[in-house]
Amino acid sequence: MDETFILGIDLGTTNSLAAWLTQDGPEVIRDAGGGALVPSVVAFSPDGSVTVGAPARAHAVENPLATVYSVKRLMGRGIGDIRGDMTFLPYAVEPADDGTIRVNVQGRRFSPQELSAIILRDVKSRAEAALDRSITQAVITVPAYFDDAQRQATRDAGRIAGLDVKRIVNEPTAAALAYGLDRKEDARIAVYDFGGGTFDVSILSVAGGVFQVLSTNGDTQLGGDDLDRELIDLITSEIREEFGQELSFPPATRQALRAFAEAAKIRLSEFDSATVEVALGKGRTFRRTITRREFEQRAGRWVEHTIEHCRRALADAALQPGDVDEVVMVGGSTRIPLVQKRVGELFGRTPYTAINPDEVVALGAAVQAVILAGTHRDTLLLDVTPLSLGIETLGGAMGKLIMRNTTIPCQAAEDFTTYVDGQTSVDIHVLQGERELAKDCRSLGKFQLRDIPPMPASMPRIHVTFLLDANGILNVSAREQRSGQEASVQITAARGLSKEQVDTMVNESYVHAVEDMTAHRLIDLRNESARILGAIEKALHRAGDVMSDAQRRLLDSAVNTLREKMDGCDDPDELYAAMAAANDAADPLTRAQLDEVIRKTAKGKKLDDF
Amino acid sequence: MGRERKRKMAITLTERAAEKIKQLFAQHKLPESAALRVGVKGGGCSGFNYTLDVTDSPAEDDEVFESCGVRIVCDPKSLLYLSGTEIDFDEELLKGGFKFNNPNASRSCGCGASFST
Numbered sequence: 248m249d250e251t252f253i254l255g256i257d258l259g260t261t262n263s264l265a266a267w268l269t270q271d272g273p274e275v276i277r278d279a280g281g282g283a284l285v286p287s288v289v290a291f292s293p294d295g296s297v298t299v300g301a302p303a304r305a306h307a308v309e310n311p312l313a314t315v316y317s318v319k320r321l322m323g324r325g326i327g328d329i330r331g332d333m334t335f336l337p338y339a340v341e342p343a344d345d346g347t348i349r350v351n352v353q354g355r356r357f358s359p360q361e362l363s364a365i366i367l368r369d370v371k372s373r374a375e376a377a378l379d380r381s382i383t384q385a386v387i388t389v390p391a392y393f394d395d396a397q398r399q400a401t402r403d404a405g406r407i408a409g410l411d412v413k414r415i416v417n418e419p420t421a422a423a424l425a426y427g428l429d430r431k432e433d434a435r436i437a438v439y440d441f442g443g444g445t446f447d448v449s450i451l452s453v454a455g456g457v458f459q460v461l462s463t464n465g466d467t468q469l470g471g472d473d474l475d476r477e478l479i480d481l482i483t484s485e486i487r488e489e490f491g492q493e494l495s496f497p498p499a500t501r502q503a504l505r506a507f508a509e510a511a512k513i514r515l516s517e518f519d520s521a522t523v524e525v526a527l528g529k530g531r532t533f534r535r536t537i538t539r540r541e542f543e544q545r546a547g548r549w550v551e552h553t554i555e556h557c558r559r560a561l562a563d564a565a566l567q568p569g570d571v572d573e574v575v576m577v578g579g580s581t582r583i584p585l586v587q588k589r590v591g592e593l594f595g596r597t598p599y600t601a602i603n604p605d606e607v608v609a610l611g612a613a614v615q616a617v618i619l620a621g622t623h624r625d626t627l628l629l630d631v632t633p634l635s636l637g638i639e640t641l642g643g644a645m646g647k648l649i650m651r652n653t654t655i656p657c658q659a660a661e662d663f664t665t666y667v668d669g670q671t672s673v674d675i676h677v678l679q680g681e682r683e684l685a686k687d688c689r690s691l692g693k694f695q696l697r698d699i700p701p702m703p704a705s706m707p708r709i710h711v712t713f714l715l716d717a718n719g720i721l722n723v724s725a726r727e728q729r730s731g732q733e734a735s736v737q738i739t740a741a742r743g744l745s746k747e748q749v750d751t752m753v754n755e756s757y758v759h760a761v762e763d764m765t766a767h768r769l770i771d772l773r774n775e776s777a778r779i780l781g782a783i784e785k786a787l788h789r790a791g792d793v794m795s796d797a798q799r800r801l802l803d804s805a806v807n808t809l810r811e812k813m814d815g816c817d818d819p820d821e822l823y824a825a826m827a828a829a830n831d832a833a834d835p836l837t838r839a840q841l842d843e844v845i846r847k848t849a850k851g852k853k854l855d856d857f
Numbered sequence: 858m859g860r861e862r863k864r865k866m867a868i869t870l871t872e873r874a875a876e877k878i879k880q881l882f883a884q885h886k887l888p889e890s891a892a893l894r895v896g897v898k899g900g901g902c903s904g905f906n907y908t909l910d911v912t913d914s915p916a917e918d919d920e921v922f923e924s925c926g927v928r929i930v931c932d933p934k935s936l937l938y939l940s941g942t943e944i945d946f947d948e949e950l951l952k953g954g955f956k957f958n959n960p961n962a963s964r965s966c967g968c969g970a971s972f973s974t
Contacts, residue, residue, distance in 0.1 A: 427888055430888060430890060430913055430914065431890070432890075432914050640900070644900060645899075647898050647900075650896055650898060650908050651932070652894060652910070652912060652916055652919075652932065653894075653910050654910065654911060654912060654913065681934070683899045683900070753918070756934055757918075757933050757934055760933075760934045760937055761937065763899065764899045764904060764905070764938075765904075767899040767900050767904075768899070768900065768901070768902070768903075768904040768905075770900075771900050771901055771902055772902050775902050819904065823902060823903070826902070
């Protein structure tokens with residue numbers, strides 16, 4: 248189990264988190280306090296210690312120059328690529344000799360990969376603590392627009408953190424996986440990802456469980472932070488109006504304002520207003536109640552930017568908004584009612600918001616991880632068995648237990664019995680195929696159930712169970728219910744079976760459908776006829792005297808007809824009629840025998856008395 | 858070979874059968890795309906037994922019907938024997954369950970669980 252365990256990690260610009268697959272589906276890793284998000288922030292203390300996540304973010308207020316965030320923006324980039332970002336970053340960024348970037352934290356130089364690895368290591372150790380296991384493998388998500396260098400840098404970060412990165416998965420694909428959209432046949436999916444620091448929209452197509460990115464668009468400088476900044480600007484301008492234009496805001500105050508603004512924004516997704524109170528020192532306090540409407544007026548232009556990007560992504564994919572079948576919302580900013588409203592209006596459908604938009608990518612990464620590990624696929628995909636599975640029954644027929652196209656994992660059971668008195672073993676021949684006769688099906692294996700205590704024919708109850716697990720492993724077991732004798736075999740039913748073979752078998756089953764079904768029915772009718780004839784013979788021997796001459800003549804004639812039909816007749820309806828006639832003619836015998844049984848158990852009451 | 862000769866008719870559900878199916882689908886939290894797979898399994902004195910299963914997406918060669926808001930899929934071999942069948946649901950305690958009213962069946966035993974054509 249440990250060697251197949253793969254953690255799903257969403258390594259985000261603002262927050263990172265991990266998820267794994269439980270029996271009840273994917274779940275994010277939470278700390279004791281229930282928190283799942285690890286702020287993608289690394290802080291360096293003067294004493295050399297390093298903190299990650301929420302404590303590091305708190306540290307940012309006190310020591311912004313030694314606090315690194317948004318390192319994802321630097322991954323795999325050259326110094327020339329990030330000029331635009333540099334003005335926003337409070338920490339120092341320098342070029343390395345090879346043109347890549349180094350972050351200078353109080354004289355120590357780190358590559359973005361190393362900094363991301365610090366975050367990944369923290370996410371990993373949280374998961375290890377939560378799940379009480381060591382973790383060595385991961386799936387990490389990246390934006391769909393990440394180029395090869397950025398993807399490679401992400402892989403490297405994983406490696407530095409001690410993780411074997413089994414796959415880099417596109418974030419929109421992960422989000423779609425979390426919603427189970429891989430099961431859609433030939434659908435187009437828009438994934439709208441409005442995170443803390445970036446916005447992107449991806450148009451995906453899915454068919455046969457495979458996703459394809461048709462187009463992506465977005466703005467790596469547009470995110471929830473911009474919405475915060477709208478509120479920060481509102482607050483700072485009003486503070487200056489109230490307390491003087493010359494008032495300056497030291498870094499610590501700016502960080503605090505940022506936190507207040509974010510809290511207000513979050514509150515405004517749920518409530519109509521939020522109140523901000525800022526202590527400015529020297530007994531000065533700024534207090535302001537912001538309404539949702541005010542916020543939406545200021546945020547509206549950013550939201551319209553995102554809608555414009557959606558239109559461009561649609562145009563690049565050569566699609567109209569109405570061509571999109573599903574819309575998935577990702578990122579905390581999609582909680583904003585205005586965002587949901589505008590996205591819904593654009594695509595003309597209600598976006599998926601059921602899964603926590605901060606967690607949906609990590610959850611999808613966990614789903615992807617499990618697909619890669621090949622474990623528990625059942626909880627994700629409704630996979631089906633390509634051909635029916637069954638056993639050879641008396642007379643060479645194929646008795647199907649699990650029908651073709653049955654969703655796996657699945658289980659089926661049926662009772663069989665012996666057909667010879669005193670029979671002490673039965674052969675179980677496991678078959679795969681669509682035809683009705685054993686000779687036309689594929690033999691998967693044979694086993695024998697032995698040491699059945701000798702009993703009259705039809706007395707043993709042999710319970711045959713087929714268990715097909717999610718990985719296509721078939722367990723066949725046979726248990727004689729009276730004696731408890733048991734035998735079983737395990738077969739990899741899907742192994743060595745090509746699509747061509749499956750198609751050929753299925754097509755032949757269509758071509759021969761009617762003759763096959765007729766042949767199968769004839770076999771079963773002949774078996775049943777033989778059983779009835781044997782039972783009649785025995786009953787006659789024991790209780791033949793209960794019959795009148797007329798009844799006996801009728802029975803003899805019916806038995807003779809049935810014998811004839813059994814050998815010479817290929818019309819199942821005729822055979823069925825002869826069998827039914829013999830059964831009916833034996834009715835006086837059957838009743839006599841039943842009466843006898845009942846007399847023994849119910850003190851002489853006649854069957855008719857009941 | 859009746860396959861080409863007979864015109865294939867839809868498999869339908871009665872209102873209460875559809876309700877029961879929807880209820881079962883919801884109970885098992887199946888995805889929206891879930892469909893009812895109907896089939897026949899060869900063998901037995903009357904020739905067949907009915908099979909019911911859930912499927913997520915129809916196979917290439919399946920016929921797909923929709924009845925009372927439930928998608929029904931059926932493979933071509935089974936459809937030879939199920940064309941025009943109406944599936945009902947009976948709440949009755951003893952004989953309850955899904956019932957197949959199959960116009961192809963010349964004889965049907967009391968429980969409606971097997972038939973011959």
